[in-house]
Amino acid sequence: MANQKHSSVATYIIVALILAVITYIEFAIVEYPQEWLGRNWTLFWLVALSVVKFIMVIMFFMHLKDDDRTYTGFFSSGMFISMATFVALTAMFILPRSVASTRPDNVVAGAASHEVPQDVLDLVETSGLSRSPAAQADSPRPADRSVQITPPLAGNDASSYEVTVPGGAPAQASGEAGASGDATAAAAAGSDQTPNEEQASEQAAGGTTAEAPAATAASWDAEAGASVYTANCVACHQGNGQGIPGAFPPLADHATAVYEAGGREFLMDVVLFGMQGQIQVNGMAYNGLMPAWGHLSDADVANVLNHIVTAWDGPPAGFAPYQADEVAAQRGLGLSAAEVHAMRADLGL
Amino acid sequence: MSAQPAAPAASEQPVPYRATKLPDVKLLMWVFLASDTMFFGSLIGTYLAYKDRSLVGPLPVDVFDIPLTTVSTFVLLMSSFLMVLSLHAIRQNDIPKFRLWTAGVAFFGSIFLGFQVYEFVHFVNAGLSIHQNLFGTTFFILTGTHGVHVTVGVIWLVALIMDSYLRPLGAKDSVYVEIAGLYWHFVDIVWIVIFTVVYLVEFV
Numbered sequence: 001m002a003n004q005k006h007s008s009v010a011t012y013i014i015v016a017l018i019l020a021v022i023t024y025i026e027f028a029i030v031e032y033p034q035e036w037l038g039r040n041w042t043l044f045w046l047v048a049l050s051v052v053k054f055i056m057v058i059m060f061f062m063h064l065k066d067d068d069r070t071y072t073g074f075f076s077s078g079m080f081i082s083m084a085t086f087v088a089l090t091a092m093f094i095l096p097r098s099v100a101s102t103r104p105d106n107v108v109a110g111a112a113s114h115e116v117p118q119d120v121l122d123l124v125e126t127s128g129l130s131r132s133p134a135a136q137a138d139s140p141r142p143a144d145r146s147v148q149i150t151p152p153l154a155g156n157d158a159s160s161y162e163v164t165v166p167g168g169a170p171a172q173a174s175g176e177a178g179a180s181g182d183a184t185a186a187a188a189a190g191s192d193q194t195p196n197e198e199q200a201s202e203q204a205a206g207g208t209t210a211e212a213p214a215a216t217a218a219s220w221d222a223e224a225g226a227s228v229y230t231a232n233c234v235a236c237h238q239g240n241g242q243g244i245p246g247a248f249p250p251l252a253d254h255a256t257a258v259y260e261a262g263g264r265e266f267l268m269d270v271v272l273f274g275m276q277g278q279i280q281v282n283g284m285a286y287n288g289l290m291p292a293w294g295h296l297s298d299a300d301v302a303n304v305l306n307h308i309v310t311a312w313d314g315p316p317a318g319f320a321p322y323q324a325d326e327v328a329a330q331r332g333l334g335l336s337a338a339e340v341h342a343m344r345a346d347l348g349l
Numbered sequence: 350m351s352a353q354p355a356a357p358a359a360s361e362q363p364v365p366y367r368a369t370k371l372p373d374v375k376l377l378m379w380v381f382l383a384s385d386t387m388f389f390g391s392l393i394g395t396y397l398a399y400k401d402r403s404l405v406g407p408l409p410v411d412v413f414d415i416p417l418t419t420v421s422t423f424v425l426l427m428s429s430f431l432m433v434l435s436l437h438a439i440r441q442n443d444i445p446k447f448r449l450w451t452a453g454v455a456f457f458g459s460i461f462l463g464f465q466v467y468e469f470v471h472f473v474n475a476g477l478s479i480h481q482n483l484f485g486t487t488f489f490i491l492t493g494t495h496g497v498h499v500t501v502g503v504i505w506l507v508a509l510i511m512d513s514y515l516r517p518l519g520a521k522d523s524v525y526v527e528i529a530g531l532y533w534h535f536v537d538i539v540w541i542v543i544f545t546v547v548y549l550v551e552f553v
Contacts, residue, residue: 018428027419030552042553050545054538059533071379078383082390091396
């Protein structure tokens with residue numbers, strides 16, 4: 001050891017000065033933002049400067065530069081495993097969040113029509129259907145305009161929804177009862193809330209209008225809704241929709257009732273704008289903050305709303321599935337979380 | 350202990366196996382630092398995984414004070430500088446200077462801890478407890494663990510100074526100062542990462 005080469009005091013002083021200067025530069029970059037640099041380059045330089053500091057300390061202060069390579073080997077192994085853990089955590093937690101919002105099936109709301117094959121678009125335009133193009137694209141046979149999705153009679157398993165394509169081989173014999181129920185539901189969602197099947201079919205035939213809810217088939221993408229729910233809602237409201245008593249209100253045994261109490265728009269508002277203020281749910285008081293989820297796409301919001309009002313208590317009476325364009329319109333209201341809370345009081349809840 | 354009458358001749362006795370000629374304590378310290386790297390890697394990764402996921406405030410931008418943290422970062426960096434001077438002194442058998450620099454390291458480390466205690470108290474007063482939100486939980490676990498490391502380092506350095514009064518220390522003991530220094534510098538580089546990844550990027 002005595003004959004080992006060691007950095008001189010002069011080297012230490014120079015390294016310390018460089019470290020001090022770099023620390024000041026880092027501070028200055030953040031404290032006096034350089035707009036011309038741009039956000040990504042600023043981040044790059046901050047990380048690069050700290051990497052330089054890191055390397056200088058281990059090379060000169062910890063002597064890895066001149067010391068036995070065994071030490072470097074051990075430390076590098078630890079660093080490697082550490083970085084691998086870091087990458088794995090990033091892949092599990094951060095990537096899914098940024099990828100989810102760009103997934104093709106989430107980019108629905110009208111603007112993303114380039115995702116839909118042209119023949120489907122032609123079909124939609126010529127047939128006068130106002131169903132969203134992507135909903136068409138999701139159908140197993142886009143040419144078939146009368147796809148029915150039949151909710152199961154009981155249970156909350158999203159995968160048990162059956163798709164029945166008239167003309168094709170019936171996927172399941174139970175289609176009949178459910179299909180007629182859906183027709184009623186679609187009609188009931190008309191503006192006057194009158195279950196009038198004639199009126200509904202009239203709108204469906206004539207409608208290129210914005211009266212989307214009544215004109216569209218009573219179908220929704222149950223799996224997409226469940227996946228949006230899993231990605232964004234379960235942390236608080238839990239997978240079974242029971243929430244956490246006293247902290248996060250339940251959706252099961254509640255959301256469907258809110259819908260039936262005339263809360264169709266209110267539910268969209270809660271998701272889009274959040275809600276702040278004390279509420280009572282099933283006899284328990286909650287005074288937290290529902291964050292606004294406006295960063296979700298219109299289609300995601302529609303899907304997740306369809307999920308929460310159907311998954312646990314079945315479709316509400318007179319249910320017309322939420323549609324992306326309807327969410328887009330609601331988004332324009334730009335309410336505050338407190339205003340949403342006031343709306344809840346107006347519903348008598 | 351193992352001396353037996355029927356033992357084979359000395360030349361035939363197995364030589365104790367050594368893979369390296371490196372000092373054991375120093376190798377052990379590097380192995381420990383490698384494992385500690387994984388520990389802090391996980392904590393920093395967890396902090397980033399839950400970054401921007403807090404549902405309620407206070408959020409980092411509400412409570413962080415960059416000038417203050419820059420000063421404490423600078424103090425910790427300079428303590429590392431004093432640490433290499435301390436090692437240099439004991440290699441020169443210069444015990445008074447060794448005591449001076451080592452005391453300086455422990456003092457700077459204590460100042461850093463003082464900043465951290467001030468920061469934690471300030472955060473809690475601002476409503477950020479470890480229970481408050483994901484930011485509070487991950488932040489306090491990460492920086493708290495780092496603070497514990499600094500505290501252990503300060504105690505270690507004070508013990509080294511006391512040791513120098515209890516028995517004659519010299520260049521032959523420099524490896525014990527060196528491993529304390531390795532530990533100290535490691536705690537410093539962890540903070541270099543935390544300062545950038547936790548504090549600075551929040552304001553970009």
